[in-house]
Amino acid sequence: MNNIQAQNFEQARQYAYGRLEKELPPGLYYHNLRHTLKDVVPAAEVFARGERVRGEDLGLLLTAAWFHDLGFIEVRSGHEVVSARLALEALPGFGYTALQVKIIQGVIMATVLPQTPSTLLEQIMADADLDVLGRDNFLSHNDNLRRELAFFGQEFSDAQWYSGQLKFVESHVYFTATARTLRDAGKQNSIAVLKKKLEGDRPA
Numbered sequence: 001m002n003n004i005q006a007q008n009f010e011q012a013r014q015y016a017y018g019r020l021e022k023e024l025p026p027g028l029y030y031h032n033l034r035h036t037l038k039d040v041v042p043a044a045e046v047f048a049r050g051e052r053v054r055g056e057d058l059g060l061l062l063t064a065a066w067f068h069d070l071g072f073i074e075v076r077s078g079h080e081v082v083s084a085r086l087a088l089e090a091l092p093g094f095g096y097t098a099l100q101v102k103i104i105q106g107v108i109m110a111t112v113l114p115q116t117p118s119t120l121l122e123q124i125m126a127d128a129d130l131d132v133l134g135r136d137n138f139l140s141h142n143d144n145l146r147r148e149l150a151f152f153g154q155e156f157s158d159a160q161w162y163s164g165q166l167k168f169v170e171s172h173v174y175f176t177a178t179a180r181t182l183r184d185a186g187k188q189n190s191i192a193v194l195k196k197k198l199e200g201d202r203p204a
Helices: 006-023 033-050 055-067 079-094 098-109 120-129 138-151 158-171 177-201
Strands: none
Touching: 006 033, 006 055, 006 079, 033 055, 033 120, 033 177, 055 079, 055 098, 055 120, 079 098, 098 120, 120 177, 138 177, 158 177
16 A cells, blocks of 8 residues: 555554444434445445555555544534544554545545545546445445434324435446446436435325
């Protein structure tokens, strides 16, 4: 990873993993350790490979992916800002430079909705965070998001939920060519699934 030693990255990864595993509050059926471990980090790796990102940049991207939802241990609303702060607090202790931490913070903040990434690393991170929109397991993850919001007091009728999700997915655009190539077709399938759900909710 060039200027990021492999052992430094591994220490940062273990730090984020440990806190996500032990400190996330109950009710996070979507924004949990699995989301980071099984969804976002692998997607970031795949998209980075497609965009020919390697070396130090890859290390920065993957560090940001591990830290991007760490702020949920403190807050739900504005968790990205907390994630960026936790990165600033922790990463220098693992050998990351001030410039590297600043880049990582920018990549974390690229996941704020609506997404407005300005660098390639930020674009990859934004796409990785919403990779699920174009995956076969979109609906089960979407159900988990709805369940999470209900746990925290935000409940929706089927019509409200599926129409809102349909609007979001239809308006979403992946930033990187790799994500568009790999996920646009799947996203069209997700749109079809949501439309079917909406039609099923309408009285005959």
